[in-house]
Amino acid sequence: MTDEQRIIEEVTQTSISLLLKEPFFSHFFSALNKEVVSFLDTLGVGLRDRGHVLYINAGFWDNFLTDKAHRYGVVKHEVLHIVLKHTLVNQPGLNRHVVNIAMDIVVNQYIDKRHLPKESVFLENFPELMFEPDASWKYYYEKLMHLRDHLDTLYLNTTAAASFSAIRENDQHKLWNDIYTQTNIEKDLMDAGIDNLIHIARAKTTEKSYGTLPAGFKSYLDSILYKSKPLVDWRRVLKIFSESSSKTKVTNTLKRPSKRYGTSPGIKIRKLRKLLIAVDTSGSIHQEEIAQFFTEIHHIWRQGSEIIITECDAKIQRTYSYKGTVPTFIIGGGGTNFDAPIEYGNKHFKPDGLIYFTDGVAPSPQIKPRYPLLWVISNEGITTDSEAFRNLPGRKARL
Structure with a gap:
């Protein structure tokens, strides 16, 4: 067995762990292609043939994600970015680094902290900003931009300022640029494709298991499940x-x-x-x-x-x-x-x-x-x- 085959097998085992604990995410994840690559230093989501792909760096998987719990959490982290359609967001004029932090704050609220590396970004890293939980990435973005613009004045020597300054540019999100350059028609179809995967994952998830999802996240899914039907019963x-x-x-x-x-x-x-x-x-x-x-x-x-x-x-x-x-x-x-x-x-x-x-x-x-x-x-x-x-x-x- 090659290293690539072994890593894909270990990713599959992570998916099985998701299936046992959180079936919705496992069913969604199983529909994604996975590929071991060298052009990415970590692990992240990219684009291929109008579909999302999970790209995995072998060294990152073997040497950094040695804890199975962290593998579980990082995979779920990437799935959440896709489900919440963060990969499709490209608003000109916004600070991309701050957008990435805001989106990570959103998805990490749905993941047990024990399942994420200590370097991960959490809501609690910014106590002085008094973040509301379960908010949109735009909400966190605006507050983070206020923090960034006043690091040396209003937030001097605060935990929030220290946390913000310690966050490096996110290598995991750089592959999203391939998605941003697609035509509007292509992006609309990718949006519809995500909706379709949500439908499939929901259909495979029992009512009892679906009901255990966080209320805010479940409400988001319900809105997708309702609106993403074809406009015509073909x-x-x-x-x-x-x-x-x-x-x-x-x-x-x-x-x-x-x-x-x-x-x-x-x-x-x-x-x-x-x-x-x-x-x-x-x-x-x-x-x-x-x-x-x-x-x-x-x-x-x-x-x-x-x-x-x-x-x-x-x-x-x-x-x-x-x-x-x-x-x-x-x-x-x-x-x-x-x-x-x-x-x-x-x-x-x-x-x-x-x-x-x-x-x-x-x-x-x-x-x-x-x-x-x-x-x-x-x-x-x-x-x-x-x-x-x-x-x-x-x-x-x-x-």
Whole structure:
């Protein structure tokens, strides 16, 4: 066994310890990739393929994190940063070093002090600031900035000043810079990805165990679990297109024994949807709407559909297959003509259905589609009581 394999095995053992004591964090952590590297001096979270990765320095793991309790606490520390979406925060003008301290104060409140190295940052390190517990990182940031600006005056010779001055720049957080440079669409999808991992971890955690989480943290999770559902019930909507699908997939299932042979697993036949999705990239569409469109498209893709996307304004700008990765840029900015993607579907792709993401600001199409058509109107688009909305052929939904 190589050192890398051994360390990954020891990280897995740490995850098992989490599972026994705090299942939610273990279930979340198990979905993350782990990698032993040399470009980082400690242990921290970075980015790979639009997903979070735990990077581990072998020397740091073997020589510094020798205590299994500390391994437990440090892993939980990194998981908390992801769950609380600290890795996505990049507000220009803020002091990054102080932001890192504030975020560490937040997450370390949810970890037993015995599970963290003595160098860790705790709420109690700053008694003169009279911190409130369970507050946001912004709250701690503002108070820490006041401390930083008055180290030699108001806080001269205080415990808070000594604690602040002793904290070095955080090597663990430097990999977050890779996340900050992503496009807004990519960051929105990373945000949705974290929400999805929270959903998965919650589903695997018993009600009793979930109820033992700290009240403030549980309240945060509940808000995510409530709001992160797709704006459209795509599983229900996509049944519209299954009826016209000519492709099928045969899979084994434990829930449906074979009627012919009386054996389990049985077989399940599922129709595969071949969808054309048109994304309005005209000049009237804002960046926030594009991000919202691709968030919903990602939910559709996860339902198991074959998707071809057309970016279009007055004409089709480009066409490509969607495989779960959002484009880094879109092409458009002109007027809007709804006929172009409909004609493309009729003559070339011949889909089971067309889903058109748009603000609806354009004349109604003149070409009749030869397949089911669903219009998805952005929340900034035409209203449901407008004549333009009523004149759109086919089914309609508004985000």
